[in-house]
Amino acid sequence: MTYSIGDVVKKTGLSAYTLRYYEKEGLLPFVKKNASGVRAYSDEDLRWLTMIECLKDSGLQIKEIRQYIEWFNEGDSTLAQRLSLFENRRKILEKEMARLTVVMNKIRYKELLYREAVRVGNLDIATNERRFMQLKKKLFESPDDFDK
Amino acid sequence: MTYSIGDVVKKTGLSAYTLRYYEKEGLLPFVKKNASGVRAYSDEDLRWLTMIECLKDSGLQIKEIRQYIEWFNEGDSTLAQRLSLFENRRKILEKEMARLTVVMNKIRYKELLYREAVRVGNLDIATNERRFMQLKKKLFESPDDFDK
DNA sequence: TCAACACCTAGAGTCAACTCTAGGTGTTAT
DNA sequence: ATAACACCTAGAGTTGACTCTAGGTGTTGA
Numbered sequence: 203m204t205y206s207i208g209d210v211v212k213k214t215g216l217s218a219y220t221l222r223y224y225e226k227e228g229l230l231p232f233v234k235k236n237a238s239g240v241r242a243y244s245d246e247d248l249r250w251l252t253m254i255e256c257l258k259d260s261g262l263q264i265k266e267i268r269q270y271i272e273w274f275n276e277g278d279s280t281l282a283q284r285l286s287l288f289e290n291r292r293k294i295l296e297k298e299m300a301r302l303t304v305v306m307n308k309i310r311y312k313e314l315l316y317r318e319a320v321r322v323g324n325l326d327i328a329t330n331e332r333r334f335m336q337l338k339k340k341l342f343e344s345p346d347d348f349d350k
Numbered sequence: 351m352t353y354s355i356g357d358v359v360k361k362t363g364l365s366a367y368t369l370r371y372y373e374k375e376g377l378l379p380f381v382k383k384n385a386s387g388v389r390a391y392s393d394e395d396l397r398w399l400t401m402i403e404c405l406k407d408s409g410l411q412i413k414e415i416r417q418y419i420e421w422f423n424e425g426d427s428t429l430a431q432r433l434s435l436f437e438n439r440r441k442i443l444e445k446e447m448a449r450l451t452v453v454m455n456k457i458r459y460k461e462l463l464y465r466e467a468v469r470v471g472n473l474d475i476a477t478n479e480r481r482f483m484q485l486k487k488k489l490f491e492s493p494d495d496f497d498k
Numbered sequence: 499t500c501a502a503c504a505c506c507t508a509g510a511g512t513c514a515a516c517t518c519t520a521g522g523t524g525t526t527a528t
Numbered sequence: 529a530t531a532a533c534a535c536c537t538a539g540a541g542t543t544g545a546c547t548c549t550a551g552g553t554g555t556t557g558a
Contacts, residue, residue: 208504218505219547227545238554239506253498259453264545274498278472285464292461295454299447305407306443313440316433324426350401350422356534366535367517375515386524387536412515499558506553516542523536528529 204234204242214251228268229254231275260291261298308348311341352382352390362399376416377402379423408439409446456496459489 207218214221224230225241230250234242250271257267270287273280314337319328328334329349338345355366362369372378373389378398382390398419405415418435421428462485467476476482477497486493 206504207506217547220545222506223546235506240554241505249495250498252495256453256456256496259449260457278467281464281468281471281473285461285468288457288461288464291457292454295450295457299450299454301407302443302447302450305404306440306447308404309408309436309439309443313433313436316429316436319426320429320433323429325429347397347400348404350398354534355536365517368515370536371516383536388524389535502557503555504553505555507551509549511548512546514544518541519539521537524534526531526533528531 204244205248207241207243210243210248210251213248214255216251224254224264227264229264229271231271260295262291307341311337311348352392353396355389355391358391358396358399361396362403364399372402372412375412377412377419379419408443410439455489459485459496 205213207221210216210221211218216224221230225233230247232244232250233247234244236242254267257270258264262270266287270284273284273287315328315334316325318331318334319325322328335345338348342348353361355369358364358369359366364372369378369389373381378395380392380398381395382392384390402415405418406412410418414435418432421432421435463476463482464473466479466482467473470476483493486496490496
């Protein structure tokens with residue numbers, strides 16, 4: 203079973219431009235072409251696209267994904283490199299989630315503050331309400347940095 | 351108390367290029383310049399930079415940050431727009447954290463799998479071990495999509 | 499047979515967010 | 529008074545990841 207580029211566009215949601223671009227960048231080294239140069243994607247190629255999507259979602263750049271694919275093709279001699287890629291990624295994702303948690307707190311504070319400001323029709327009044335001053339103190343080391 | 355651009359570079363970690371770029375893009379509409387054109391940043395400007403950093407961290411583009419600053423300068427008539435910006439951001443951050451949680455699962459699975467593969471010296475053996483097949487089934491709807 | 503259609507390549511264009519260059523001004527230490 | 533230094537502007541260049549254009553090929557239904 204093989205698929206035309208149009209089929210793969212429908213299956214993946216990627217554009218045909220993007221699929222050709224990925225190939226040019228070495229992300230799909232196995233895609234076959236028929237006698238007249240038309241691509242015929244295999245199920246294996248589709249699985250690679252799923253993996254590429256995951257690696258992209260985890261924040262890898264295209265050249266890093268290409269590196270991973272090259273390692274994969276070199277076989278078991280590159281297991282250690284691939285393990286260390288996933289370890290690093292996991293650590294980076296942990297940091298990213300911690301970062302987002304901090305940002306989320308700040309944005310939630312702003313949302314609450316502005317909800318109150320809309321209610322009373324004035325930002326300064328809301329900002330100076332005791333409960334918002336306490337909330338700010340609780341959430342931030344240096345609360346004055348957060349009044350813009 | 352005012353600060354030269356060099357002082358602000360040290361305080362914020364942003365480059366002087368970036369600070370001038372932000373100003374050109376309308377993110378720092380209040381920075382004063384002395385008679386010979388040299389920037390003198392105020393504490394107020396530094397607080398804006400803190401806010402800009404937060405908005406950038408939350409994923410806003412520079413033109414969206416400029417919009418926010420413009421709304422701020424228009425005063426209480428734009429409270430509703432600003433509230434809705436923060437609401438949207440909070441929702442986007444929630445989605446982003448959910449997305450990262452899913453990605454994290456996949457990457458952690460890969461890390462475990464490769465740790466085992468390194469231990470036994472062969473990827474296929476690790477992949478076919480009962481405990482990894484079960485783990486894969488538990489983690490993913492379509493486990494075969496995840497063998498690359 | 500001929501128009502519509504899906505596909506092809508090479509290479510140019512776009513966008514965001516910087517980052518740097520060239521050429522100049524103003525201030526300060528020796 | 530001159531060299532070093534920090535600063536200035538306008539505008540060009542960079543990077544990553546696409547996205548599109550121009551010009552062409554191959555297949556298929558009326």
